[in-house]
Amino acid sequence: MGVTIADVAARAGVSKTTVSRVLNGEGEINENTVVKVRKAISELGYVPSAGAVGLARGTTQMIGMLVPDTAWAWAGIVQAVVETLETEGFGLRMLTWNHGEESLRRLGLQVAAKSFDGLLVVEPEGALGSITELHEAGLPVVLIDDRFQRPGFPCVATTNREGGEQAARRLLDLGRRRPLVVTGPEEYGCTRERLDGFVGIYAQAGIDLDPRSLIGGDFLFETARSAVAQALADGVEFDAVFGHNDPSAARVLAALHEAGLRIPQDVAVVGFDDVELASYTYPALTTIRQPMRDMGEAAARLLLDHVRRSPEAAPSRTILTSLVIRGSTLRPSPN
Known part of the structure; x- marks a missing residue:
């Protein structure tokens, strides 16, 4: 049997209701309690249902970014993303796709723990299906530099x-x-x-x-x-x-x-x-x-529009070569 919300509550020493509130960002919760619950989620490998990860976002002021590795090739994109997010009062949590399924599991834990409000993705080789599922569960996602088929969620591509x-x-x-x-x-x-x-x-x-x-x-x-x-x-x-x-x-x-x-x-x-x-x-x-920097800035702003559920949020952007x-x-x- 898989890990349940009751297991998380027992590990953190709180009620199931408190765990649910942490997952959904509901109400004011003591920061120490939030830390304990997220630690229990990470240690137990708890992944909540799609509904639990998709509701009531926009409270962490953090954006996740998944890249294939930390190679110099992404430096321009990452720098533009960081600068754009900082001007909007958001931080950045970097994640890499170095370890295949293990990386995907860690990403799932980060999403389950509500570690960020939205996700920027560069080249999710072998993971596009999983990323799409996260988007369909309610996580705002933007793909940068689409080297695959066009995804079912917003992307920033070039010509x-x-x-x-x-x-x-x-x-x-x-x-x-x-x-x-x-x-x-x-x-x-x-x-x-x-x-x-x-x-x-x-x-x-x-x-x-x-x-x-x-x-x-x-x-x-x-x-x-x-x-x-x-x-x-x-x-x-x-x-x-x-x-x-x-x-x-x-x-x-x-x-x-x-x-x-x-x-x-x-x-x-x-x-x-x-x-x-x-x-x-x-x-x-x-x-x-x-234009890597232009793509990074456009992707960050597009994602923030979707995080904020702006009615003017574009479905995708194309940057000219x-x-x-x-x-x-x-x-x-x-x-």
């Missing part, structure tokens, strides 16, 4: 297809007609959108890309290096590379240098995201700017 189109137009403007594409993971929605946009612009120019030039990747450094090496070994002719994120494109630059190719004279390179790394590669990386031109796609100087 991935248009970003792919912008990358293609820049390369075509340079006369590059044989691009190599190092994609992100196939299951990500952003991968499909970036690839479709890129391939579509080349098709409009009457250029069908060689299937061998479309190489599946995983957004990681070494995969991009292997992709370039394999293309060279297979004799695939290319005069440009579109990496689906900046780390991939940065590793492409290194691999091209190792192969004795000049950038951008021999091969032009475009990345995606415009993270800080893009400014420090050699040459500096042309990229599609995915833009092309940032740097040395990796500069036009060669005339001799």
